[in-house]
Structure formats: structure tokens, C-alpha cells
Amino acid sequence: MTIWYGGDYNPEQWPADVWAEDSRLFDLAGINTATIGVFSWGLLQPSEDVYDFGVLDRITESLDGRNVIMATATGALPAWLARKHPEVTRVDFEGRKHVYGARHNHCPSSPVFQRFSVELAGRIAERYAGLPNLVAWHVGNEYGGSCYCDNCTAAFRVWLQNRYGTLEALNHAWCTTFWSHTFYDWDEIVAPSALSEHWRGPNHTAFQGITLDYLRFMSDALLENFKAEKAAIRQHSDAPVTTNLMGFYRPLDYFRWAEHLDVISWDNYPPDDRSAPRMALTHDLMRGLKGKPFWLMEQTPSTTACRDVNPVKRPGVMRLWSYQALAHGSDTVLFFQLRASRGASEKYHGAVINHASRSDTRVFKEIAELGAELPLLEGLVGAETRSKVALMIDWNSWWAVEISDGPSRHVSYVQTAIAWYTALQRLDVDVDVIPVDGNISAYDVVLAPLLHMVPDELGRQLKGFVAGGGKFVTGVLSGRVDVDDNAFLTDVPGPLARVLGIRVDETDAQPPTVVNPVQLDGLTSEASLVFDLVIPEHAEVIGTYSADFYAGTAAVTRHRFGAGHSWYIGTMLDAAGLDAVLGSVIEEAGVTGSYARIDGVEATRRYKDGQRYLFLLNHGDREVRVAADKSGTDLLTGSQIEAGDKLVLPATGVVVLRSDDV
Numbered sequence: 001m002t003i004w005y006g007g008d009y010n011p012e013q014w015p016a017d018v019w020a021e022d023s024r025l026f027d028l029a030g031i032n033t034a035t036i037g038v039f040s041w042g043l044l045q046p047s048e049d050v051y052d053f054g055v056l057d058r059i060t061e062s063l064d065g066r067n068v069i070m071a072t073a074t075g076a077l078p079a080w081l082a083r084k085h086p087e088v089t090r091v092d093f094e095g096r097k098h099v100y101g102a103r104h105n106h107c108p109s110s111p112v113f114q115r116f117s118v119e120l121a122g123r124i125a126e127r128y129a130g131l132p133n134l135v136a137w138h139v140g141n142e143y144g145g146s147c148y149c150d151n152c153t154a155a156f157r158v159w160l161q162n163r164y165g166t167l168e169a170l171n172h173a174w175c176t177t178f179w180s181h182t183f184y185d186w187d188e189i190v191a192p193s194a195l196s197e198h199w200r201g202p203n204h205t206a207f208q209g210i211t212l213d214y215l216r217f218m219s220d221a222l223l224e225n226f227k228a229e230k231a232a233i234r235q236h237s238d239a240p241v242t243t244n245l246m247g248f249y250r251p252l253d254y255f256r257w258a259e260h261l262d263v264i265s266w267d268n269y270p271p272d273d274r275s276a277p278r279m280a281l282t283h284d285l286m287r288g289l290k291g292k293p294f295w296l297m298e299q300t301p302s303t304t305a306c307r308d309v310n311p312v313k314r315p316g317v318m319r320l321w322s323y324q325a326l327a328h329g330s331d332t333v334l335f336f337q338l339r340a341s342r343g344a345s346e347k348y349h350g351a352v353i354n355h356a357s358r359s360d361t362r363v364f365k366e367i368a369e370l371g372a373e374l375p376l377l378e379g380l381v382g383a384e385t386r387s388k389v390a391l392m393i394d395w396n397s398w399w400a401v402e403i404s405d406g407p408s409r410h411v412s413y414v415q416t417a418i419a420w421y422t423a424l425q426r427l428d429v430d431v432d433v434i435p436v437d438g439n440i441s442a443y444d445v446v447l448a449p450l451l452h453m454v455p456d457e458l459g460r461q462l463k464g465f466v467a468g469g470g471k472f473v474t475g476v477l478s479g480r481v482d483v484d485d486n487a488f489l490t491d492v493p494g495p496l497a498r499v500l501g502i503r504v505d506e507t508d509a510q511p512p513t514v515v516n517p518v519q520l521d522g523l524t525s526e527a528s529l530v531f532d533l534v535i536p537e538h539a540e541v542i543g544t545y546s547a548d549f550y551a552g553t554a555a556v557t558r559h560r561f562g563a564g565h566s567w568y569i570g571t572m573l574d575a576a577g578l579d580a581v582l583g584s585v586i587e588e589a590g591v592t593g594s595y596a597r598i599d600g601v602e603a604t605r606r607y608k609d610g611q612r613y614l615f616l617l618n619h620g621d622r623e624v625r626v627a628a629d630k631s632g633t634d635l636l637t638g639s640q641i642e643a644g645d646k647l648v649l650p651a652t653g654v655v656v657l658r659s660d661d662v
């Protein structure tokens with residue numbers, strides 16, 4: 001099976017004679033796949049009773065011989081719908097009712113939106129299910145945001161009734177006796193917004209319970225939109241259905257979405273070109289949602305358009321990042337977009353084909369070179385990742401820690417996860433991202449940065465895991481709240497205290513400029529932000545603070561529990577400190593990879609049909625030479641490699657070594 005190579009294609013913006021030119025250029029670039037119709041609702045349905053598929057029919061004809069990913073066209077609303085049925089637009093966090101404009105702005109709870117979107121998805125599915133080159137369905141586009149309208153408030157009350165059953169249970173969960181909030185009627189509950197519980201924005205709330213439940217509700221409400229369109233597609237087609245996710249996108253709990261998507265797909269737009277670990281972790285998160293390969297649905301070939309400054313991807317970087325996606329489990333390399341928009345906000349966004357239709361631009365040439373190379377990796381599609389190390393990610397902990405008043409507003413869930421992951425990557429370990437209800441028994445090491453909220457069941461499982469010989473690492477601000485975001489009425493870190501063999505007596509938060517150096521074995525780590533005063537009840541101390549009134553006391557501990565060990569990192573260590581502590585964990589577990597600690601080099605592996613595919617990626621700006629750990633074929637050059645041979649990785653260079661998996 002070939003790797004799908006292509007991306008979003010919106011030729012409805014162009015006169016039809018340009019389409020023939022597109023086809024010629026697609027052939028030159030090796031483009032075999034196009035996603036179409038994402039924003040064509042306004043074109044397909046000019047008014048309530050009129051559908052017109054003429055243009056989309058002709059677009060599909062122009063793609064004869066290429067894979068088609070067909071969208072349900074509900075990525076943006078048509079103007080007539082908002083005018084005729086104002087309920088389809090949102091009320092924002094500040095309570096402002098929005099009128100028609102932009103995109104990604106439908107109210108998920110609007111019965112009118114639900115009816116029209118499902119109707120359109122069904123008609124598109126019915127019309128195109130039989131297309132011989134149809135390979136998948138793409139519902140909506142980048143679901144996100146939130147709405148605070150009356151329809152959403154009513155739907156929220158129903159969602160709460162399903163969750164809690166009684167007002168008594170809800171009052172208990174939300175701790176409503178605090179500030180006189182006891183609810184005696186469901187209709188007294190309103191959406192938590194700037195007009196009700198919030199101050200200074202969405203993260204500052206008087207009642208974490210209601211805010212957390214609204215986040216959960218809104219994620220579910222948008223998921224219902226996806227599910228409804230998917231059900232309409234299923235009436236006509238069995239082809240896989242997906243929607244493009246956005247990686248670490250806080251508003252949507254993708255672990256709850258995952259089971260409803262046939263395959264995970266996502267859009268990779270890193271904040272800058274120093275984001276290699278962030279991208280790698282995000283690919284692993286996307287793979288972890290279903291524990292299966294995923295599709296890279298979008299990346300820019302060169303520039304974005306929406307930022308204040310939009311740099312071009314340097315030579316070789318588009319190729320390097322495309323291989324990074326493949327290395328972490330993607331089966332596709334897809335772009336936004338295949339031809340540059342003629343107008344509006346994305347006319348300067350990078351594209352495979354520019355406004356002048358040139359095939360001699362640097363970007364086009366790099367795309368064509370990659371297009372010629374990808375067929376060399378044919379056997380890769382569907383290959384699995386194997387890992388002994390799991391990183392636990394949880395949207396509930398993410399929400400809870402970032403909407404918390406105290407101890408610190410400076411702690412970022414994602415930055416913390418990236419910091420831990422970066423240390424793991426430097427040790428060359430393949431990492432699986434797992435949810436809090438994932439199967440931890442499959443791993444040797446489980447790491448859970450900022451495991452702020454601990455479901456009862458997880459506390460029990462972690463004890464069993466470590467007692468049975470596992471290695472568990474967690475850190476500051478973990479084990480703080482139950483699933484309702486109420487404090488445990490025990491020592492910190494609550495249900496994790498026993499397995500960690502510690503208790504936290506106090507937590508000192510300081511401005512970002514304050515450093516308290518932590519002495520680790522032979523190394524000083526500049527710790528910052530939050531400092532747990534750890535009482536090592538049964539644990540050994542492996543790191544101590546060196547400043548302030550708690551100088552000399554425990555900051556990092558290690559505890560033997562049953563046949564295993566657990567570590568507690570009671571502060572935000574700097575990169576060197578995390579390297580040292582996580583390095584010792586990985587060494588003890590005996591899972592350090594052959595390509596550990598090579599600056600700039602990322603190594604990952606995938607496996608299929610008795611073959612191992614080793615990816616070596618050089619993110620640095622200098623040439624690196626590494627010794628092959630096994631004999632095999634260098635797939636991109638065709639050379640035979642013996643174990644111990646030097647593999648040369650120029651800056652942005654990539655090697656894919658296929659070896660027997662023995």
C-alpha cells in the first residue's frame with residue numbers, strides 16, 4: 001500500500017481550466033490523495049431547499065485516479081442559514097451573541113444546526129459513497145471552541161442530570177455550600193462564563209466543579225455533532241470516518257472522542273521551528289488515542305498565514321517533519337493545501353502549487369522530491385510502534401490544574417509534559433501516550449507528569465503496578481484532587497502517597513524568576529515555580545533543595561514498594577535535572593535505546609511483517625554520524641548496511657533503516 005500524499009484541495013475557488021493544470025502538477029509532485037469539500041456548504045446548498053452538487057461532481061471527476069477524502073462540508077456555515085435561523089451561531093464567553101461570519105462557530109446544541117448538518121452529510125454520503133476512488137470521510141473541520149447560549153445551557157442541565165442523577169449529588173460534587181451556591185432546581189444552573197462564575201477569563205473561576213463540567217459537557221456536545229454526521233454517513237458507506245484533530249487542543253478531550261473515530265487524523269502546525277520534541281510527543285499522543293497508526297491530515301508545505309510573522313520552512317525541514325510524522329505512526333503525509341487560495345485570510349498560506357502555477361519553486365521541488373521518495377517506504381503503512389515506556393496524559397488533570405486558584409498560575413500542563421518527554425527522547429525510548437484508564441500492565445515504566453486528578457481506580461492500579469515490579473514516576477501537583485476536583489481529605493499526594501512513600505507538608509509557589517537549586521547526585525538543577533516540602537516517610541531522598549528555609553530537605557525521592565520503585569519529583573526541575581532523574585529511571589529499567597544522548601538526533605522504530613523500520617532524524621544544524629545497530633537496507637538510498645557501519649545524517653537528514661525484526 002502506498003503512503004497517501006496530498007492534502008486539502010479547494011478548486012471551487014478557481015476557474016475550471018486551472019484544474020487541468022493542477023492535475024498535471026499533481027502528477028509531477030507525486031500527489032495521490034486530495035481532501036475535498038471541507039468548506040463547500042454554501043456552494044452545495046444555496047438555500048434551505050436547494051442542493052446543487054454540480055461543482056463537487058466535476059471536482060471528483062478531475063481527481064480520477066487519485067484517492068479522494070470527501071468532507072461533509074460542515075466546516076463553516078452558509079450565510080443564509082444564520083440569517084434564517086440565528087440560533088445556529090454562538091454566544092461567546094462574554095455573553096455576546098454572534099452574528100454570521102468566520103468559521104468553526106456553530107452552536108453544537110442548536111437543533112437547527114444538528115438537522116441541517118446531518119441532512120447535508122447524509123446527502124453527500126449517498127451521492128459519493130459509490131465513487132471508486134473514495135477512501136475516507138472527513139467530518140466537519142477542526143471541531144473546537146465553546147458556546148454559552150440558552151440551548152447549550154439547557155443541554156448542559158440535561159448532561160448534568162445524566163452525570164449526577166440528583167441535585168444533592170451535584171451540590172456535593174461542586175461543593176456548593178462554599179459561597180452559598182446550593183442549587184434547589186436544575187434551572188438555577190447557568191453556563192459558567194464571564195457573566196457568572198468567571199473573572200479574568202476562562203481559567204479563573206469561583207467554582208472549579210461547574211467550570212470543569214462545562215468543559216466536559218462542551219467536548220461531549222461537539223462530539224455528538226461528529227457522531228450524528230458519522231451516523232448519517234454510515235447509512236450509505238462503510239469507508240473510514242474521521243475528523244481532523246489538533247493535537248494538544250485543550251477544549252476537547254480527545255481520549256473520549258477516539259473510540260468514535262475510525263482512524264485518528266490531525267493537523268500539525270507547531271508554534272515554531274524549534275518544536276521537534278513537541279511535535280514528536282503530539283504524534284505519539286495522536287497514535288495513543290487509539291493505540292494505532294494515524295493520519296497526518298494537514299501540515300503546511302512552507303508557511304502559515306495566521307501568525308504575526310510566518311517564516312518559511314527552511315530547506316529540508318518539510319521533508320524532515322514529514323518523516324517525523326511517519327516515524328511516530330502516521331500512514332500519510334498530507335498538506336494544507338494543494339493550491340494556494342485566491343483570496344481572503346489564507347491567500348498567503350503555503351501551498352503545493354502557488355498562485356502562478358510554477359513547478360520550479362523551491363517548495364514545489366522539495367514536495368516533488370519527497371513525492372518521488374515516499375514509494376520507497378511502501379511496506380510501512382500500518383506498522384505498529386512497540387514501547388515499554390508510557391507517558392500518561394489526561395485532559396481532566398490538564399483542565400483542573402490550569403483552572404485552579406493556587407498554588408501557581410505559571411504551571412503549563414503541556415510544557416511540563418514536553419519537558420519530561422524531551423528527557424525520554426534523549427534516552428532514545430519509544431514512548432506510548434496512554435490515558436488514565438489505559439492498560440498500564442503492558443509497560444515497564446509509567447510516567448505521569450501533573451497527575452493532578454486521580455480517579456480511585458487509578459490509585460489502586462498504580463499500587464498493583466509498582467508492587468508487581470513496575471517503575472512509576474510522578475511529580476509536583478499530582479495526587480491533589482478527586483474526579484470532582486475536590487481535595488482529598490488525607491495527606492498530599494492523596495491516593496499516591498503510599499506507593500510513593502512520602503507526604504507533602506507544604507507547597508511553596510514562587511514567581512518564575514526565583515530558582516531554588518536542587519542537588520542531585522553530582523549535579524545541580526535549577527528548579528523553579530513550585531516547591532513541595534516533601535517528608536520522605538519511607539522513601540529515600542535523591543534530591544534536596546539548597547536555598548530558603550527548607551534548604552537541605554527533600555525535593556526528589558525514590559521509594560521501593562513491593563517488587564518495584566516509584567519516584568516523586570517535588571518541583572519543576574530544569575532540563576538537566578529531568579535528564580538525570582528520568583535517565584536513572586530508564587537505565588534501571590534497562591530500556592535505554594542504542595541512539596541515546598546524540599545531540600539533535602531523534603530515533604524511533606515501527607514494526608510490521610517481521611521487519612523493523614528504524615527512523616533516524618537529524619533536527620540539528622550539523623552533520624552527525626551514528627553506527628547502525630543492526631544490518632539492513634537504507635531504504636532512501638538502497639544501500640546495504642552492516643551493523644556498526646556509519647550512517648551519515650547531514651543537517652535535516654533522514655535515514656530509514658529496514659532490518660529483520662529478530
Ligand code: GLA
Pocket residue numbers: 141142244267269298300304305336346349
Ligand atoms: C487549519 C484548517 C485549514 C486551514 C489551516 C491553515 O488546520 O483545518 O482549513 O485553515 O488551518 O493553517
Ligand code: ZN
Pocket residue numbers: 090091107108109110147148149150151152153
Ligand atoms: Zn449554544
